[in-house]
Amino acid sequence: xxxxxxxxxxxxxxxxxxxxxxxxxxxxxxxxxxxxxxxxxxxxxxxxxxxxxxxxxxxxxxxxxxxxxxxxxxxxxxxxxxxxxxxxxxxxxxxxxxxxxxxxxxxxxxxxxxxxxxxxxxxxxxxxxxxxxxxxxxxxxxxxxxxxxxxxxxxxxxxxxxxxxxxxxxxxxxxxxxxxxxxxxxxxxxxxxxxxxxxxxxxxxxxxxxxxxxxxxxxxxxxxxxxxxxxxxxxxxxxxxxxxxxxxxxxxxxx
Amino acid sequence: xxxxxxxxxxxxxxxxxxxxxxxxxxxxxxxxxxxxxxxxxxxxxxxxxxxxxxxxxxxxxxxxxxxxxxxxxxxxxxxxxxxxxxxxxxxxxxxxxxxxxxxxxxxxxxxxxxxxxxxxxxxxxxxxxxxxxxxxxxxxxxxxxxxxxxxxxxxxxxxxxxxxxxxxxxxxxxxxxxxxxxxxxxxxxxxxxxxxxxxxxxxxxxxxxxxxxxxxxxxxxxxxxxxxxxxxxxxxxxxxxxxxxxxxxxxxxxxxxxxxxxxxxxxxxxxxxxxxxxxxxxxxxxxxxxxxxxxxxxxxxxxxxxxxxxxxxxxxxxxxxx
Numbered sequence: 326x327x328x329x330x331x332x333x334x335x336x337x338x339x340x341x342x343x344x345x346x347x348x349x350x351x352x353x354x355x356x357x358x359x360x361x362x363x364x365x366x367x368x369x370x371x372x373x374x375x376x377x378x379x380x381x382x383x384x385x386x387x388x389x390x391x392x393x394x395x396x397x398x399x400x401x402x403x404x405x406x407x408x409x410x411x412x413x414x415x416x417x418x419x420x421x422x423x424x425x426x427x428x429x430x431x432x433x434x435x436x437x438x439x440x441x442x443x444x445x446x447x448x449x450x451x452x453x454x455x456x457x458x459x460x461x462x463x464x465x466x467x468x469x470x471x472x473x474x475x476x477x478x479x480x481x482x483x484x485x486x487x488x489x490x491x492x493x494x495x496x497x498x499x500x501x502x503x504x505x506x507x508x509x510x511x512x513x514x515x516x517x518x519x520x521x522x523x524x525x526x527x528x529x530x531x532x533x534x535x536x537x538x539x540x541x542x543x544x545x546x547x548x549x550x551x552x553x554x555x556x557x558x559x560x561x562x563x564x565x566x567x568x569x570x571x572x573x574x575x576x577x578x579x580x
Numbered sequence: 581x582x583x584x585x586x587x588x589x590x591x592x593x594x595x596x597x598x599x600x601x602x603x604x605x606x607x608x609x610x611x612x613x614x615x616x617x618x619x620x621x622x623x624x625x626x627x628x629x630x631x632x633x634x635x636x637x638x639x640x641x642x643x644x645x646x647x648x649x650x651x652x653x654x655x656x657x658x659x660x661x662x663x664x665x666x667x668x669x670x671x672x673x674x675x676x677x678x679x680x681x682x683x684x685x686x687x688x689x690x691x692x693x694x695x696x697x698x699x700x701x702x703x704x705x706x707x708x709x710x711x712x713x714x715x716x717x718x719x720x721x722x723x724x725x726x727x728x729x730x731x732x733x734x735x736x737x738x739x740x741x742x743x744x745x746x747x748x749x750x751x752x753x754x755x756x757x758x759x760x761x762x763x764x765x766x767x768x769x770x771x772x773x774x775x776x777x778x779x780x781x782x783x784x785x786x787x788x789x790x791x792x793x794x795x796x797x798x799x800x801x802x803x804x805x806x807x808x809x810x811x812x813x814x815x816x817x818x819x820x821x822x823x824x825x826x827x828x829x830x831x832x833x834x835x836x837x838x839x840x841x842x843x844x845x846x847x848x849x850x851x852x853x854x855x856x857x858x859x860x861x862x863x864x865x866x867x868x869x870x871x872x873x874x875x876x877x878x879x880x881x882x883x884x885x886x887x888x889x890x891x892x893x894x895x896x897x898x899x900x901x902x
Binding site: 383384387390406407410411413414417418419421422423425426428429430435482483 | 651652653656688689690693694696697698700701703704707708710711712714719722723726727729730733737749750751
């Protein structure tokens with residue numbers, strides 16, 4: 326309850342353009358906008374349910390597009406135009422494309438995948454329901470008596486959003502950007518470490534390969550690093566002279 | 581009633597522009613390419629210099645059988661052309677061609693974001709086509725499309741943000757209202773980056789690795805026939821119109837011109853768009869296709885840093901003059 330009250334206070338403090346004339350209207354008065362809002366909400370909900378229940382991987386990603394697009398329409402109906410377009414740009418345009426890219430790169434069978442299921446479905450359902458109940462309760466409790474004035478200046482225009490973001494919410498905004506930066510640096514570090522490990526393995530394999538085909542013309546201590554370095558998972562290659570060359574070519578192509 | 585009429589008229593105009601301009605660009609491409617290569621191009625259809633060639637092409641496409649491969653995912657396969665084409669129709673709605681609020685389909689508060697967001701959605705059509713065709717070439721094409729979009733969306737957004745910073749608004753109409761002639765040299769790097777990234781997002785040569793007809797047989801569109809294939813082609817040319825119009829509005833001042841901006845502003849917009857479309861065709865004829873790794877390298881090591889430098893420059897100048 327305290328959380329809901331806090332959110333409510335903040336909402337009232339920041340969204341000054343929202344009228345608070347709750348006395349004139351009830352909790353749900355069916356106007357055209359509200360009916361549209363509810364219908365779009367139902368479509369979004371349905372698409373979200375299909376996303377997590379369908380056994381076809383790519384279909385799940387495409388239903389996710391519908392769900393995220395439905396959310397954008399909801400933002401539009403709440404007069405938050407800027408947020409709506411950013412939603413489309415980031416989620417539909419980038420996140421889903423990245424998802425599809427990953428699916429296509431690994432495996433994207435046409436038809437059902439029998440193993441596209443999770444053993445955690447009960448836990449996941451519990452978490453989802455809990456989160457949904459908490460969010461719905463908080464939002465309803467915070468905004469129950471708040472109405473958007475559709476005739477005045479739009480409450481969610483870029484101007485208002487920008488001002489509130491960089492005046493009231495600038496600290497969370499900066500914290501989030503630092504978080505994203507950390508994630509970015511982490512991704513780079515992870516990929517670099519994998520690269521150097523692969524390079525070390527490859528150099529070692531090349532050395533061993535050279536030793537196997539040409540003997541040891543330079544008398545390098547090639548035996549020592551082979552024991553200290555971790556063995557590749559594939560084990561000894563049947564063609565020691567060819568495999569390292571192919572792998573090196575791969576590495577150069579990647580670079 | 582007057583409002584309804586007004587809206588209907590605007591929608592009709594945008595729809596007509598959507599149907600005719602891509603064809604005009606396509607016909608221009610036929611002729612310009614031909615003359616640059618020492619040929620004549622289409623000369624017979626319609627009589628005068630083959631002006632009706634694309635109409636004839638359309639009739640041919642409409643007569644062809646609409647084939648869906650047996651192994652394909654039927655619904656996604658059939659839906660893909662619409663997903664690829666419709667976003668460009670929506671984008672045209674938001675492009676202002678003249679001064680004032682009368683010369684734009686719909687005034688949007690966050691027009692820049694709307695346009696870029698919806699253009700990004702169009703690529704989903706190629707991805708759906710590439711996956712649903714159940715064809716290795718198509719899947720490769722879809723993969724390359726996705727990789728290209730991810731690489732080139734960023735510089736596009738950054739340079740558009742630079743213009744928005746300069747104008748102090750993200751509304752396309754507002755950006756044009758704030759435009760001054762010296763923005764041209766100020767934002768020139770951003771303009772070039774935006775245009776190149778847009779070409780890559782449209783998969784136009786020299787960035788046509790995803791459709792490379794001589795190696796992966798038109799990529800995601802390998803299995804398409806008849807009208808659905810025609811819709812993909814139409815989407816490509818509508819994309820050219822949208823990209824050129826958008827570059828005109830964001831970087832070249834749209835309806836601003838040396839003279840006559842009040843009455844004939846729309847002529848300036850169309851003229852600039854046409855010149856840019858000519859450049860698009862010109863680049864196709866004169867440049868070889870970039871390899872996939874060269875594509876990625878160009879974006880991440882050249883365009884993104886340039887776009888960031890442009891943003892820094894915009895910020896510095898903006899602070900100095902204000």
